[in-house]
Amino acid sequence: MTIAKDMTGGIALWRQIADAIRLDIVGGKLATGDRLPTEAALAQRFSANRHTVRRALSVLADEGVVGAEQGRGTFVRSARRLSYPIGKRTRFSEGLAGQARTLTTQHLGSRVENANAAVAAALGIKPGNRVVRIEGVSLADGLPLSRTTTWLPYRRFPDFAGRIVERLSFTAVFASYGIADYSRSSTRISARHADVEETKLLGLRPGAILLVSEAVDVDAEGVPISYALSRFPAERMELVV
Amino acid sequence: MTIAKDMTGGIALWRQIADAIRLDIVGGKLATGDRLPTEAALAQRFSANRHTVRRALSVLADEGVVGAEQGRGTFVRSARRLSYPIGKRTRFSEGLAGQARTLTTQHLGSRVENANAAVAAALGIKPGNRVVRIEGVSLADGLPLSRTTTWLPYRRFPDFAGRIVERLSFTAVFASYGIADYSRSSTRISARHADVEETKLLGLRPGAILLVSEAVDVDAEGVPISYALSRFPAERMELVV
DNA sequence: TCGCATTTGTGCGTATGTATT
DNA sequence: AAATACATACGCACAAATGCG
Numbered sequence: 001m002t003i004a005k006d007m008t009g010g011i012a013l014w015r016q017i018a019d020a021i022r023l024d025i026v027g028g029k030l031a032t033g034d035r036l037p038t039e040a041a042l043a044q045r046f047s048a049n050r051h052t053v054r055r056a057l058s059v060l061a062d063e064g065v066v067g068a069e070q071g072r073g074t075f076v077r078s079a080r081r082l083s084y085p086i087g088k089r090t091r092f093s094e095g096l097a098g099q100a101r102t103l104t105t106q107h108l109g110s111r112v113e114n115a116n117a118a119v120a121a122a123l124g125i126k127p128g129n130r131v132v133r134i135e136g137v138s139l140a141d142g143l144p145l146s147r148t149t150t151w152l153p154y155r156r157f158p159d160f161a162g163r164i165v166e167r168l169s170f171t172a173v174f175a176s177y178g179i180a181d182y183s184r185s186s187t188r189i190s191a192r193h194a195d196v197e198e199t200k201l202l203g204l205r206p207g208a209i210l211l212v213s214e215a216v217d218v219d220a221e222g223v224p225i226s227y228a229l230s231r232f233p234a235e236r237m238e239l240v241v
Numbered sequence: 242m243t244i245a246k247d248m249t250g251g252i253a254l255w256r257q258i259a260d261a262i263r264l265d266i267v268g269g270k271l272a273t274g275d276r277l278p279t280e281a282a283l284a285q286r287f288s289a290n291r292h293t294v295r296r297a298l299s300v301l302a303d304e305g306v307v308g309a310e311q312g313r314g315t316f317v318r319s320a321r322r323l324s325y326p327i328g329k330r331t332r333f334s335e336g337l338a339g340q341a342r343t344l345t346t347q348h349l350g351s352r353v354e355n356a357n358a359a360v361a362a363a364l365g366i367k368p369g370n371r372v373v374r375i376e377g378v379s380l381a382d383g384l385p386l387s388r389t390t391t392w393l394p395y396r397r398f399p400d401f402a403g404r405i406v407e408r409l410s411f412t413a414v415f416a417s418y419g420i421a422d423y424s425r426s427s428t429r430i431s432a433r434h435a436d437v438e439e440t441k442l443l444g445l446r447p448g449a450i451l452l453v454s455e456a457v458d459v460d461a462e463g464v465p466i467s468y469a470l471s472r473f474p475a476e477r478m479e480l481v482v
Numbered sequence: 483t484c485g486c487a488t489t490t491g492t493g494c495g496t497a498t499g500t501a502t503t
Numbered sequence: 504a505a506a507t508a509c510a511t512a513c514g515c516a517c518a519a520a521t522g523c524g
């Protein structure tokens with residue numbers, strides 16, 4: 001990984017260095033417990049001053065990714081990145097089972113609103129039609145993994161919001177509406193920087209990169225039942241097709 | 242889209258604003274030919290100075306995304322983002338056909354090297370075994386779309402490098418080795434910032450976000466034949482499963 | 483043609499953050 | 504720890520081009 005030395009790109013050198021080291025760790029080049037190269041070696045590798053490297057390391061230490069020990073060196077604390085499988089039968093909790101000890105979903109709220117153009121197109125309804133909007137965050141072992149906004153047609157699922165708070169599983173609520181099975185019809189994947197609200201809810205630093213997935217689920221007849229906009233911290237998650 | 246006002250996140254405000262506006266454009270909120278809000282209005286929206294907004298707009302103007310006209314306003318020049326389909330039978334040129342007028346692939350070079358752990362695991366060979374490594378860039382209508390590094394087992398494809406420069410199509414070269422058909426066995430998707438080499442080759446600004454896809458193709462018997470690491474500028478491409 | 487509001491373009495001063503030496 | 508150089512961000516003012524009544 002090479003790096004832009006001046007700050008004309010609008011991204012501070014310490015952040016570029018922190019991102020590069022974090023990538024080495026979550027990408028597998030450095031395992032949990034490994035000792036990082038010395039600060040002097042890192043400074044040479046990135047053509048930066050040791051002060052700058054130290055700032056990058058202190059950021060990673062705050063995140064819990066590495067820990068410095070005086071006189072011994074800096075060590076990798078946790079090196080795992082979870083894989084989220086995407087396919088025809090994508091189910092959130094099933095896909096991550098086994099990768100984390102505890103997997104929880106927090107329901108942040110919901111409301112009924114009018115569908116904008118994007119939501120209407122995804123759900124195959126007219127713009128302005130009523131839709132239920134559900135906000136949620138999921139955590140693995142206490143660490144936020146995804147921030148999801150889901151829209152469903154109000155006509156078909158008028159009380160979806162009421163039922164999701166009890167059951168906490170989309171699959172279960174769909175079943176309560178008589179939908180025994182459903183499948184993923186399409187997933188679009190893009191990437192961008194997190195905004196401040198996402199930064200806060202996902203416990204990230206400003207400027208973190210998000211993987212954004214827009215998914216449409218359909219029932220057995222192929223009728224769209226939900227449109228989900230999920231945002232995953234790229235430093236903690238990867239998507240597997 | 243809310244934005245971090247201070248620069249404590251290591252990402253300059255003008256860059257965050259440029260990213261947010263670009264997202265509005267490629268995301269469909271602003272169409273080609275639309276007039277952007279005035280600089281004063283944007284400054285208010287992002288709680289920033291007009292100078293800062295102007296810097297963001299000048300970056301977007303350099304990219305060709307918007308154009309400013311004195312006395313009239315700033316207008317959206319081009320609003321399209323290409324979709325790259327991913328599936329069992331993923332073929333690069335087929336997937337993008339119809340989305341761009343011209344689609345070219347540049348062969349940047351190749352060499353034989355020893356497989357590292359990641360490459361070996363993907364290809365199902367022993368680390369240290371010889372592999373052919375191919376570097377390439379593809380362009381749509383002259384605009385760089387992807388930067389791809391591909392590894393293939395040397396034992397099976399000793400002259401792959403020689404043949405790719407003539408045929409310029411992986412499908413065609415595989416056919417010349419007697420592989421009539423092949424399919425995608427897995428695709429892993431992540432995201433990160435571009436490094437300086439990628440920035441240069443893809444014609445991006447420092448700090449641009451890349452969608453990274455790691456794909457393994459297998460022959461009819463399920464034996465891995467190639468491991469491809471592709472990097473797409475997130476501002477120009479999205480992946481569709 | 484004139485005047486006026488709107489909008490982009492330009493200049494300068496100040497304060498703060500970044501990175502090196 | 505301090506000095507230096509540069510980039511970022513803000514605030515104010517004014518010039519230049521456009522469009523409209």
